[in-house]
Amino acid sequence: MNGKNVLVVDDCRSQQRLIEGILKQTGLSVTSVDSAEDALKSLGHILPDLLVLDVVMPGQSGFDLCRHLRSLPATENLPVIFCTSKGQEFDRFWGMRQGGTAYITKPFAPHELINAVKSCLSTHTH
Numbered sequence: 001m002n003g004k005n006v007l008v009v010d011d012c013r014s015q016q017r018l019i020e021g022i023l024k025q026t027g028l029s030v031t032s033v034d035s036a037e038d039a040l041k042s043l044g045h046i047l048p049d050l051l052v053l054d055v056v057m058p059g060q061s062g063f064d065l066c067r068h069l070r071s072l073p074a075t076e077n078l079p080v081i082f083c084t085s086k087g088q089e090f091d092r093f094w095g096m097r098q099g100g101t102a103y104i105t106k107p108f109a110p111h112e113l114i115n116a117v118k119s120c121l122s123t124h125t126h
Contacts, residue, residue, distance in 0.1 A: 002027035002028075003027075003029075004027075004028050004029065004049040004050065004121055005028070005029045005030075005031070005046070005048040005049050005050075006023055006028050006029070006030045006031070006048055006049065006050045006051070006052060006117070007030075007031050007032075007033065007039060007042060007043070007048040007050070007051050007052070008020060008023075008030060008031070008032040008033070008051075008052045009032075009033055009034075009035070009036060009038075009039040009051060009052070009053045009054060009057070009062065009065065010032070010034070010052075010053075010054040010057070010083070011034050011035060011054065011057040011058060012054070013034075015054070015083075015106070016032040016034075019032075019052055019083065019113065020032055022110045022113055022114065023052075023113070023114075023117065026114055026117070028117070031048070034057075035057055035058065035059055035060070036057060036059060036060035036061070036062065036064060036065035036068075037059055037060060039051070039053075039065060040065070040068075043069075043074075043075065047074060047075070047078070048078070049079070049121060050078070050079045050080075050081065050117060050120055050121060050124075051069075051078060051079070051080045051081070052081045052083050052113075052117075053065060053066060053080055053081065053082055053083065053100075054082075054083060054084055055082055055084035055085075055086050055091070055095065056084065056085065056086065062082060062084065062095075063094065063095060063098045066080050066082075066095075066098045066099045066100055067098045067099060069099065070098075070099035077124060078124075079101040079102075079120035079121065079124040080099060080100050080101050080102075081100070081101060081102040081103070081104060081113075081116050081117065081120060082095045082100045082102070082103045082104065083104045083106065083108065083113065084103075084104075084105060084106060085105065085106045086105070087105035087106075091103075092105075101120050101124065102116040102119065102120055104116055
């Protein structure tokens with residue numbers, strides 16, 4: 001996974017740091033932002049290989065952001081892993097319907113995130 005870039009979008013700094021720490025240990029380059037709006041700004045400068053996206057955030061939700069990304073040619077195939085506290089079966093179903101590639105509920109075990117990232121990066125190209 002060395003050389004791959006991941007954008008983490010989560011309004012909680014402690015969750016950002018947790019996810020960054022796990023992913024950096026696997027050799028990934030990680031950038032974090034606090035909102036869907038900041039993610040869109042960041043995507044205007046550099047296109048990551050993968051997004052790890054919270055669902056519940058102020059302003060635009062992760063579901064909204066994913067749906068928006070799927071509507072743009074540059075990001076329509078960008079892998080998106082939802083990493084969220086919304087763990088009901090309907091939430092998971094809805095996240096995948098919005099274009100999510102994988103869905104992990106918080107709290108999660110580090111290997112869950114690593115396995116989802118490996119899977120997404122091995123099966124998706126942009």
